[in-house]
Amino acid sequence: MNKTSLAESLPPVFQEKSKVEPTKTIIQLDDVNINYGSFTAVKHASMEIYEHKVTAFIGPSGCGKSTVLRSINRMNDLIRGATLDGRVLFNGEDLYAKDVDPVLIRRRIGMVFQKPNPFPKSIYENIAWGARVNGYRGDYDELVETSLRSAALWDEVKDKLKQNALRLSGGQQQRLCIARTIAVQPEVILMDEPASALDPIATSRIEELILELKKDYTIVIVTHNMGQASRVSDYTAFFMVDQNRTGYLQEYEETEQLFLNPIHKKTEEYISGKFG
Amino acid sequence: MQNSVSFGSEENLLSMMERRRKAGVVWQAVFLFSTSLAILFLILLLFSVIDSTFGFAAIRYEKKPSELMVGKSQLSDFSRQELEETAKTHLSSGILRRVEYEKPIADRTDKDLIGILEQYVLQPSVLRTWGLWASLTKQGEINEYLFDQGDAVLTFKSWLTIDFLFADQSANPLYAGIRTAMLGSLWIILITFLFAFPIGVGSAIYLEEYAKPTRLTRLLQLNIFNLSAVPSIIYGLLGLAVFVRAMETFTSGSLFSGVADTTANGRTILSGGLTLGLLVLPIIIINTQEALKAVPDSLRMSSYGIGATKWQTIWGQVLPVSIDRILTGTILALSRALGETAPLVVIGASTFISVDPSGIFSKFTTLPIQIYQWSARPQGAYRNVAGAAIIALLILLMALNSSAIILRDKLSKKKRMEA
Missing domain, CATH: 1.10.3720.10 (MetI-like)
Incomplete structure (x- = not known):
């Protein structure tokens, strides 16, 4: 199929959506291979992630998209036997260089997990604790308020900041986790299926939040929900898994391009729901 | 053939159900029995401890209390004056010196003096004790024993008292503490x-x-x-x-x-x-x-x-x-x-x-x-x-x-x- 003809046949809403405005590269994967012991989970992944954009990782189960995500802030270090070769560059610096402390990286590249996992402490402490352990010296009340506002949670919890965070609803808990991540002022936020444990309404609020947050942060999101990827992301990476159960990056494009005009047959089959 | 396993007829099902239910009832009874057994042993333990802690004791006094307390029924009816006098007259000189040395008699409390009088003048010794159960059921045997002993006094005693907690060791079980x-x-x-x-x-x-x-x-x-x-x-x-x-x-x-x-x-x-x-x-x-x-x-x-x-x-x-x-x-x-x-x-x-x-x-x-x-x-x-x-x-x-x-x-x- 010819590209031009496809673009013309699109509904007007897609035609209006201009091509993604280019920004500078903030994270670069350079031939990354990730192994768990002798098992190769991901091989030859190379890609660039752009600043202030939302990049979505999609693909069938076991394709290594979460593994790649966790390698960006070295959370994989915490899994026994996980090794990485290749390079992961963050603002041009190799994150896996010998003298790099993963603790510092995780403050600059924060993470939100699949299951909402607030600390079993008060809402206030959930925000303040991360800042405190990172040596924040400032007005904590103000920090808590701005972080909660950025996560669109302030109005719901401002009267019960001392209440235990575990008493919030699932969606509120997940937004609290985002607020907690924002509070340590990272540059990048990694989200590992942040809405997969939530109901549709809570999910849509998280999606709105992601679109809001990309003004200030670079966001990388793993999702199983194709609709979510197309709604929130600027770029989409499609990962596939080969017969050895090793994941690889099949296709990486602007989201619109990938969904409307995938180059590879596998990509097309996956996004049209033929497998996965 | 594997995939044509049959559950049998309706009657079979019912009789099988009966067996299954029975097995459940039997096991429940077994568990109930073991629980009851454990509780029974616990009760026995508690009973034997309580049994030995309370009960009658036959006590013999070296000096008959009646000789000491002329006209009074017990030591606590004595006035301060009488207590001090009784102590001075009845305590042996050695013990009196030791008591005075530890703390002068004039400075001691009434309760303290009564204790001293009981311990050193009356000098009670336990002849025999009965458990709580025996105390309640074997009145005849106890009376017989007392009759044989002649001068023994029977008192119902709780061995666990406040004094017991705060007393130190003693060669006399009546005064031993923990x-x-x-x-x-x-x-x-x-x-x-x-x-x-x-x-x-x-x-x-x-x-x-x-x-x-x-x-x-x-x-x-x-x-x-x-x-x-x-x-x-x-x-x-x-x-x-x-x-x-x-x-x-x-x-x-x-x-x-x-x-x-x-x-x-x-x-x-x-x-x-x-x-x-x-x-x-x-x-x-x-x-x-x-x-x-x-x-x-x-x-x-x-x-x-x-x-x-x-x-x-x-x-x-x-x-x-x-x-x-x-x-x-x-x-x-x-x-x-x-x-x-x-x-x-x-x-x-x-x-x-x-x-x-x-x-x-x-x-x-x-x-x-x-x-x-x-x-x-x-x-x-x-x-x-x-x-x-x-x-x-x-x-x-x-x-x-x-x-x-x-x-x-x-x-x-x-x-x-x-x-």
């Missing part, structure tokens, strides 16, 4: 806690949070499990060899006081506490490890995810969540130590001391040892005293255990609600 043993037990538990808690929790944190699962760690873990099952008397032998003998200069305190030879020879509270500390160490380690294992990994991940270090994660997230379980486990381990007898006997706890322990370098006795020693005495009345001491020990243990439960509930409630 103060020294109680203080010894409390001192020992304090040392045990101070020694075993930090080391146990520290080792557990290391094994659970830091140690990589190498063959060495697994071996270590296996050994800790085995150590927790080693009979306590073996810990006693270890304590005897290490704390009492090898480290004598340290455990007897002569290292610190400069005195070369103390009477305790290393058989001190410190040695006892350290020995029991070794005994409960594996239990505390295992309990703490279980507590740490129960903390979900997602909590650690979320802590690392915002840039906390390993220690910040452990101290700020993992420990606050698990502290209630850690403390409960520790208190339960300590209450085991409180009831231990064998290792302390082996390291040479004293069985008869009337001097209160004054510090960690004192000789000591503990409640279980006291009970053991009393129940081994030939005089029957000491078995009643032992019964009273058992009740005191049980109450102490129950207080420890319930404080563990209260603490756990309080901490986990705080965790759930937070203001």
Whole structure:
């Protein structure tokens, strides 16, 4: 199929959506291979992630998209036997260089997990604790308020900041986790299926939040929900898994391009729901 | 053929159902029986303890109370004046001098004087005691015994009294008490806690949070499990060899006081506490490890995810969540130590001391040892005293255990609600 003809046949809403405005590269994967012991989970992944954009990782189960995500802030270090070769560059610096402390990286590249996992402490402490352990010296009340506002949670919890965070609803808990991540002022936020444990309404609020947050942060999101990827992301990476159960990056494009005009047959089959 | 398995006819199904239900009923009855049996034994235990703690005692006085109390029915009816006079006239000169030397008679309280008069003038001795059950059912036998003895007085006695808790050792079962043993037990538990808690929790944190699962760690873990099952008397032998003998200069305190030879020879509270500390160490380690294992990994991940270090994660997230379980486990381990007898006997706890322990370098006795020693005495009345001491020990243990439960509930409630 010819590209031009496809673009013309699109509904007007897609035609209006201009091509993604280019920004500078903030994270670069350079031939990354990730192994768990002798098992190769991901091989030859190379890609660039752009600043202030939302990049979505999609693909069938076991394709290594979460593994790649966790390698960006070295959370994989915490899994026994996980090794990485290749390079992961963050603002041009190799994150896996010998003298790099993963603790510092995780403050600059924060993470939100699949299951909402607030600390079993008060809402206030959930925000303040991360800042405190990172040596924040400032007005904590103000920090808590701005972080909660950025996560669109302030109005719901401002009267019960001392209440235990575990008493919030699932969606509120997940937004609290985002607020907690924002509070340590990272540059990048990694989200590992942040809405997969939530109901549709809570999910849509998280999606709105992601679109809001990309003004200030670079966001990388793993999702199983194709609709979510197309709604929130600027770029989409499609990962596939080969017969050895090793994941690889099949296709990486602007989201619109990938969904409307995938180059590879596998990509097309996956996004049209033929497998996965 | 495999996929044509039939469930049989309707009648078959019904009769099978009957069999299945029957099997359930039988097992339920078996479980009920074993539970009842356990409860029965518990009741028997309580009964035998209570039985020996209360009951009639036949007491013979050296001097008949009626001779002492002219016209009065009991000593407490005496006026102050009369009490002092009676003491001065009836006490033998040796005892009078000793009593005056300890504290002049004029300065003593009425109650104190009555006690002295009873003990040194009336000089009661227990001829025979009856348990609560016998006291209630064998009136005839008791009366017969009294008739045979002639001058014996029958009193219904509760061997567990406030005085019993605060009195020291005595050669007369009527005046024996458990103060020294109680203080010894409390001192020992304090040392045990101070020694075993930090080391146990520290080792557990290391094994659970830091140690990589190498063959060495697994071996270590296996050994800790085995150590927790080693009979306590073996810990006693270890304590005897290490704390009492090898480290004598340290455990007897002569290292610190400069005195070369103390009477305790290393058989001190410190040695006892350290020995029991070794005994409960594996239990505390295992309990703490279980507590740490129960903390979900997602909590650690979320802590690392915002840039906390390993220690910040452990101290700020993992420990606050698990502290209630850690403390409960520790208190339960300590209450085991409180009831231990064998290792302390082996390291040479004293069985008869009337001097209160004054510090960690004192000789000591503990409640279980006291009970053991009393129940081994030939005089029957000491078995009643032992019964009273058992009740005191049980109450102490129950207080420890319930404080563990209260603490756990309080901490986990705080965790759930937070203001």
